[in-house]
Amino acid sequence: MKNKMTGLVSFLCVISCAVYGDFQASFKAGREAFSQKKYEEALKNYQEAAQQTSIPGQRYQSLRAMAEIYQVQKDWKKAEEIISQILKDEKIPARNRMSAQIFLADCKVKQKNITAAAAEFQKVSAYGIKNNESYYAILACGNLNTQLKNYDEAKKCYQSLIDDPNVDANRKNRAKIGMGNILFAQGKYSEAVSRLTPIAADSGIPANLRADAFTVIARSQYKMKAYKDAYDADLSIIALDGIPAYFKASAYMQAINIQGGINRDYAQAKKLLDDFEKMPGISASQKKWITNYRAKIRKAEHTL
Numbered sequence: 001m002k003n004k005m006t007g008l009v010s011f012l013c014v015i016s017c018a019v020y021g022d023f024q025a026s027f028k029a030g031r032e033a034f035s036q037k038k039y040e041e042a043l044k045n046y047q048e049a050a051q052q053t054s055i056p057g058q059r060y061q062s063l064r065a066m067a068e069i070y071q072v073q074k075d076w077k078k079a080e081e082i083i084s085q086i087l088k089d090e091k092i093p094a095r096n097r098m099s100a101q102i103f104l105a106d107c108k109v110k111q112k113n114i115t116a117a118a119a120e121f122q123k124v125s126a127y128g129i130k131n132n133e134s135y136y137a138i139l140a141c142g143n144l145n146t147q148l149k150n151y152d153e154a155k156k157c158y159q160s161l162i163d164d165p166n167v168d169a170n171r172k173n174r175a176k177i178g179m180g181n182i183l184f185a186q187g188k189y190s191e192a193v194s195r196l197t198p199i200a201a202d203s204g205i206p207a208n209l210r211a212d213a214f215t216v217i218a219r220s221q222y223k224m225k226a227y228k229d230a231y232d233a234d235l236s237i238i239a240l241d242g243i244p245a246y247f248k249a250s251a252y253m254q255a256i257n258i259q260g261g262i263n264r265d266y267a268q269a270k271k272l273l274d275d276f277e278k279m280p281g282i283s284a285s286q287k288k289w290i291t292n293y294r295a296k297i298r299k300a301e302h303t304l
Contacts, residue, residue, distance in 0.1 A: 022052040023062075030065060039069050060086055060096040067103065076111055080104060098127040102137050109144075118144040122153075135161060135171055142178050151182050158182075173199055173209050180216045189220035200236070207240045211247040214240075218254060231258045238275075245281030252276040253286075256293060266297050273297075 030045035043066055050062035063086050070079035086092055086100040101124055108117035121141035124134055142157030158175040161167045167175075176199060183192035199205055199213040218233035237243075237251035252272060260269030276282070277290050 023049050023055075023058055026052055027058075027062060027065075030062075034065070034069060039073060043069055056089065056091040057093060057096065059089070060092045060100070064096075064100065064103070067100075071103075071107060071110070076107055079107055083107070094127050095129055095131075098124055098129055099133060101127070102133055105137065105140070109140075114144055114147055118148060118150070130164070130166060135164075135167055139171060139174055139178070142175065146178060146181055146185070149185070151186065154178065154182060170206065170209070173205060177209065177212050177216065180213065184216050184220055184223075187223075189224050192220045193217050200233075207243050208247075211237050211240050211243040215247060215250060218251065222254060222258075227258050227262055231255055234258075245279065248279060249276070249282065249286055252279070253289065260293065260297055260300075264300070266301055269297060270294070 026045050026049035030042045030049060033039075033042035033045055046062045046066045046069075050059050050066075053059055053062070063082050067079045067082040067086075070076070070082065083100050083104045087097055087104075089097075101120065105117050105120035105124075108114075108120055118141055121137045121144065124137035124141075127134070138157050138161055142154045142161075145151070145154035145157065158178045161175040162172055162179075176195065180192045180196040183189075183195060196213040196217050200210050200217055202210070214233050214237045218230045218237065221227075221230035221233060234251040234255040238248055238255070240247075252275070256269050256272045256276070259265045259272060273290050273294060277287070
């Protein structure tokens with residue numbers, strides 16, 4: 001009897017190992033084909049891998065890989081059909097299904113379907129999992145709802161990140177900036193400045209986040225006609241290193257408007273225009289704006 005049981009166990013082990021080996025071989029072949037942009041071949045390999053395993057996690061890997069190929073091909077319908085299979089399969093671990101939910105939301109973003117994307121990100125909280133992926137989804141949900149002017153929903157997302165002690169400082173600061181953007185959109189300029197000043201003033205915070213905070217502050221101060229404060233905030237943005245060019249471009253344009261249009265300090269406005277024109281990463285439309293503003297200043301000087 002003992003020998004029979006040993007034989008049965010050995011037989012099952014052989015079968016199991018064979019299936020596992022087939023999955024690994026097919027999945028590896030899929031990755032190699034994908035790296036070579038042989039997408040149809042990769043899809044075939046991943047489909048075979050999914051059929052060769054009874055392990056839910058491996059099935060998820062295969063289906064997710066297929067969805068990623070369809071995403072690269074911008075075949076959104078098929079990508080979403082594959083993700084739907086994952087979401088309906090309750091044998092697949094919740095963490096994997098949550099990742100698939102986020103993937104689906106990102107697909108909606110790439111299709112510029114902001115309303116649908118926000119709704120998909122909203123579903124992530126139902127999994128009850130707190131990790132970097134879920135925090136990413138909450139922040140994205142807040143940002144998208146801000147775009148949609150669903151401010152109450154956006155505030156809930158941002159506040160949940162701010163209140164969670166496990167959320168990293170970088171993401172908390174992004175949530176605080178999101179709150180500042182809502183306050184600005186609602187015309188609560190003074191509150192926006194108060195909320196974001198600590199971020200802007202903290203040299204220990206990454207420069208791109210400080211630039212984001214300074215931008216909302218500068219625009220709020222401009223709206224309040226606190227032009228000197230707005231100008232100083234713009235100069236602070238311009239002085240930051242390693243930030244995206246659009247932050248500096250926005251700061252230059254507002255600073256030039258303050259000096260040339262409000263203060264009528266044409267000499268300073270022209271200096272700023274010269275500096276702006278030399279800025280790395282300047283676009284064709286921004287160069288045109290500079291040319292037009294120079295002409296505007298010449299006309300204003302001529303009429304003095």
